[in-house]
Amino acid sequence: MFDxxxxxxxxxxxxxxxxxxxxxxxxxxxxxGPIEWAISIYFIAIAVLKSWLALDYGxxxxxxxxxxxxxxxxxLGLVLRVPWAVIMAxxxxxxxxYALVRGLGGGGDLIALFEMIASVGILFYLIDADRPxxxxxxxxxxYSVEDxxxx
Numbered sequence: 001m002f003d004x005x006x007x008x009x010x011x012x013x014x015x016x017x018x019x020x021x022x023x024x025x026x027x028x029x030x031x032x033g034p035i036e037w038a039i040s041i042y043f044i045a046i047a048v049l050k051s052w053l054a055l056d057y058g059x060x061x062x063x064x065x066x067x068x069x070x071x072x073x074x075x076l077g078l079v080l081r082v083p084w085a086v087i088m089a090x091x092x093x094x095x096x097x098y099a100l101v102r103g104l105g106g107g108g109d110l111i112a113l114f115e116m117i118a119s120v121g122i123l124f125y126l127i128d129a130d131r132p133x134x135x136x137x138x139x140x141x142x143y144s145v146e147d148x149x150x151x
Contacts, residue, residue, distance in 0.1 A: 016139040024138040025081060029131050036078060036132065039122050043075030043092070046115060053111075070095065078136075086126050086136045093119035 024030045032040070051068030059067070074092050077085030096119050100112040126132045134140050 014141045014143060016133075017142045018139045019134075021138050024134050027134065030081075030134050032079065032081070032135070033131055035125065036135065039125070040075045040078040042118065042122070043071045043078065043089070047072035047075065049111075081135050083136050083138070086132070089119070089126055090123060093123055
């Protein structure tokens with residue numbers, strides 16, 4: 001562990017314990033689990049779908065590349081366990097919300113709505129769950145504080 005102020009979680013009041021990236025990735029919970037793999041595959045599949053739809057709409061290879069590169073980078077970043085992948089997932093959700101609002105009344109509302117619902121659920125998991133916090137933010141909750149207060 002390295003010295004970083006132990007700030008308490010805003011909602012639960014449980015403090016975070018910060019570790020180095022090497023310590024976090026060496027821990028068994030620091031490896032990708034089935035949910036993290038599913039989220040990564042989801043983003044990569046969205047990248048392929050957006051690229052294919054862009055080609056189908058006649059945007060060409062440049063348009064297909066630009067439509068699919070962001071979710072592809074998010075998926076690959078999540079697989080490679082880099083911290084900026086969570087921020088990119090947030091930006092991806094914001095871009096999806098913009099596309100949903102901009103495209104209301106068009107033909108792609110259902111796809112954008114599904115992607116928005118999935119993105120919000122994924123964000124809640126990536127930001128609040130214990131395993132993603134260890135993998136991407138290199139911290140874990142110190143639950144022993146609760147036990148000390150109960151005694």
